[in-house]
Amino acid sequence: MQYGCLKSFGDKGTSDVVLRLRNSEGRPEWFYSHSSVLVSKSRFFADRLSNPGSGSCIEIHCSDSTYDHHVNLLRLLYLPTDSLLDSLDSVQSALAVLRLAIAFCCEDVTNCCIQYLEAVPWEDKEEEQIVKEVSELGPVAMPILARIQPVDLSATKNVFISAVRFATSIGGSCPPFGDELKTSAQEQVEFMLGGDEDTPLVTANDEVKSVVKSGLSQVCSLFENELSSFLLVPDITAETAETRILQCLSDVEWMCNILPKMDLMKDFVCSWGGMSRKILEIVEDKKLDNAMWVLKVKLIEVTGKVLEAVGYGNVILPAPCRVQLLKTWLPYIRKIKPLLDTKADEDTDFPYKMDEDLCQSIEGAIVSLVLALPSNDQADILTDWMKTEQLKYPDLSEAFEVWCYRTKSAKRRLMEGLDRVGNTTISL
Numbered sequence: 515m516q517y518g519c520l521k522s523f524g525d526k527g528t529s530d531v532v533l534r535l536r537n538s539e540g541r542p543e544w545f546y547s548h549s550s551v552l553v554s555k556s557r558f559f560a561d562r563l564s565n566p567g568s569g570s571c572i573e574i575h576c577s578d579s580t581y582d583h584h585v586n587l588l589r590l591l592y593l594p595t596d597s598l599l600d601s602l603d604s605v606q607s608a609l610a611v612l613r614l615a616i617a618f619c620c621e622d623v624t625n626c627c628i629q630y631l632e633a634v635p636w637e638d639k640e641e642e643q644i645v646k647e648v649s650e651l652g653p654v655a656m657p658i659l660a661r662i663q664p665v666d667l668s669a670t671k672n673v674f675i676s677a678v679r680f681a682t683s684i685g686g687s688c689p690p691f692g693d694e695l696k697t698s699a700q701e702q703v704e705f706m707l708g709g710d711e712d713t714p715l716v717t718a719n720d721e722v723k724s725v726v727k728s729g730l731s732q733v734c735s736l737f738e739n740e741l742s743s744f745l746l747v748p749d750i751t752a753e754t755a756e757t758r759i760l761q762c763l764s765d766v767e768w769m770c771n772i773l774p775k776m777d778l779m780k781d782f783v784c785s786w787g788g789m790s791r792k793i794l795e796i797v798e799d800k801k802l803d804n805a806m807w808v809l810k811v812k813l814i815e816v817t818g819k820v821l822e823a824v825g826y827g828n829v830i831l832p833a834p835c836r837v838q839l840l841k842t843w844l845p846y847i848r849k850i851k852p853l854l855d856t857k858a859d860e861d862t863d864f865p866y867k868m869d870e871d872l873c874q875s876i877e878g879a880i881v882s883l884v885l886a887l888p889s890n891d892q893a894d895i896l897t898d899w900m901k902t903e904q905l906k907y908p909d910l911s912e913a914f915e916v917w918c919y920r921t922k923s924a925k926r927r928l929m930e931g932l933d934r935v936g937n938t939t940i941s942l
Contacts, residue, residue, distance in 0.1 A: 521548045521550070521551060521592070522592065523545070523547065523588060523589050523591075523592040524545060524546050524547075525546060525548075526546045528548065529546035529547055529548060530548060530549050530570060531546075531547045531548060531549045531552060531563070531570055531571075531572065532544055532545070532546060532547065532570060532571045532572070533545040533547050533571075533572050533573075533574060533588065534571060534572070534573045534574070535574050535576055535581065535584055535585070536573060536574070536575055536576070537575075537576055537577060537578050537581050539578070545585070545588060547588070549563050551591055551592060552591065555591040555620055555622060555623070556591065556618050556619055556620045557618075557619035557621075558617070558618040558619045558620075559572070559618070580610065580614070583607070583610040583611055583613075583614055584614060586607065586610075586611055587611050587614045587615060587618065587620065587623065590611065590620075590623050590626075591620065591623070595622050595626075598622065598623060598626035599626055599629065599630055602626070602627065602630045605631065605634060605636060605637075605640045605644070606640070608627045608630045608631050609627075609631065609643065609644065609647055611623065611627055612624060612627035612628065612631065612647075612651070612655065613647065613651065615627060616651055616652075616654060616655070624654065628654075628655060628657055628658055631644065631658045632657055632658050632660060632661075641662070644658060644659070645659065645662070667715055667716060670706075670716055671716050671719055671721070671722060673706075674703070674706055674716055674722060675721065675722060675725050677699045677702050677703045677706070678699075678703055678722075678725050678726055678729050679725060679729070680695060680696060680699040681696055681699040681700040681703050681729065681765075681768070682728075682729030682730075682732050682733050682765065682769070683696060683732060683733070683736070683765075684725070684728060684729055684732050693761065696765075700765075700768050703772060704771070704772060707772055707775045707776070713775075717775070717776040717777075722776075723776070723778065726773070726776060726778060727778070727781055729769065730769050730773070730778075730781055730782060730785055731785070733762065733765040733766050733768075733769055734766060734769075734785045734786075734789060736762050736765070737759070737762035737763055737765070737766050738789050738792065738793075740758050740759050740762045741759055741762075741792075741793065741796050741797075742792070742796065744759055744796065745796060745799055745801060745802075756806065756809075759806075759809060760808065760809060760812070763809065763812050763813070763816070764812075766816065767812070767815070767816050769782060770782050770786075770816055770819050770820075774823070774828070779823050779828060779829050780829045780830070780831075782820070783820050783823055783824060783829045783831070786816070786817070786820050787820075787835065787838070787839055787842075790817075790839075790842045790843065791842060793813065794842065794843075794846055797809065797810055797813065798846070807854070807857070807864075807866040808865075808866050810850055810854075810866070811854070811866045811867070811868065814847060814850065814868060814872070814876070815872060817843050817847070817876075818872060818875055818876040818879065820839070821839070821843070821876060821879040821880060821883060822875060822876075822879040824836060824839060824879075824883060825878075825879035825880065825881075825882040825883035825886070826879065826882055827886075833887060833888055833891065836883060836886070836887060837887060837891050837895075839883075840880070840883060840884065840887075840895060841895070844880065844895070844899075844908070847876065847880075847907075847908065848902060848907070848908070850868075851868055851873070851907045852907075854866060854867050854868055855867070873907065876908065877907065877908040877909060880908050880910070881908075881910060881912050881913045884896070884910060884913040885913050885916055885917075889917070889920065889921065892913070892917050893917070895910075896910060896913065896914050896917060899914075900914075
């Protein structure tokens, strides 16, 4: 039954029940009500009024902070059910009324508040409060949290795949906001690869790995093509061309950062190794002798991550591949470092340089990589290093000392082995 058109809240002439709200300071206020409305809309009042000794006055204790919300709830009891939603105007008030509606067993108001809170947007602070309140209100209020409930693995996988496709421009970009949306997708992929317990289950999926590998191929191909066409541009200092190349390289670097979290760093190392010669042919062209310094430094940064992955055994490659990686990039690193230092000395505002941390990480990775090669390959690399004028960086003296020690030890072991063989022959 609906009583909104028959009886009005606070109508003394038709009231048969008085509600007295008393706050923590003892300040009372009288509200003229109707038992027919209270009984039909609230089990709490129905129980109280069914008691023969309850009388016609019901006292309700409340605090100053909830006083207005108590009054609001009483007013809502007089509204038709289909008008309740329109009477709510904020998350804060709806949450406060919900708390009271549950306490007073007001089913219609409770359902209305839940429906309202489930549908309206939340601010960050409101979301924190809602999660806290709902956890205290119990199962009846759980539908409010539908938007932040964990999804099943299949849904997570589909979202992840879609984000990777967008982040790597599989299927093409989406102008005019393609770059912005792509960057956002990349950020969300990184977030989804955080330390969640479901992450390994998603990233181990064959379909996910296949899409990620396709994305790697896509970004590497775009970078390689953009770089190849760069030398054909009439004005290599044109900002647009440089921006496109740096954006493509940024995508490549992003892949380099996320693939270790998916145990796919080997795929990146192989892709980088496969296009390294072509990259260096272009960046070492005479047209770029005094240009694109930011590109040259970025290439060193990405190569540093590759050298670390291989040098410290996180990516396992055959010895010939490791030798090729070193022989491809070591001369370039040896060449570019003093050039950057000279530019920085000439111009204190020159922003493109290899900082100390980058230099140390690359040098450490190279030393580790050299020491894991077969002895003859070590000898070739160390010989080449000592023939150059740039002995200072990268400093391979540690690798040279270890190689000398190992060589002497190996020779001594060989001689001792020959002596044992000779002694055995004589004794026979």
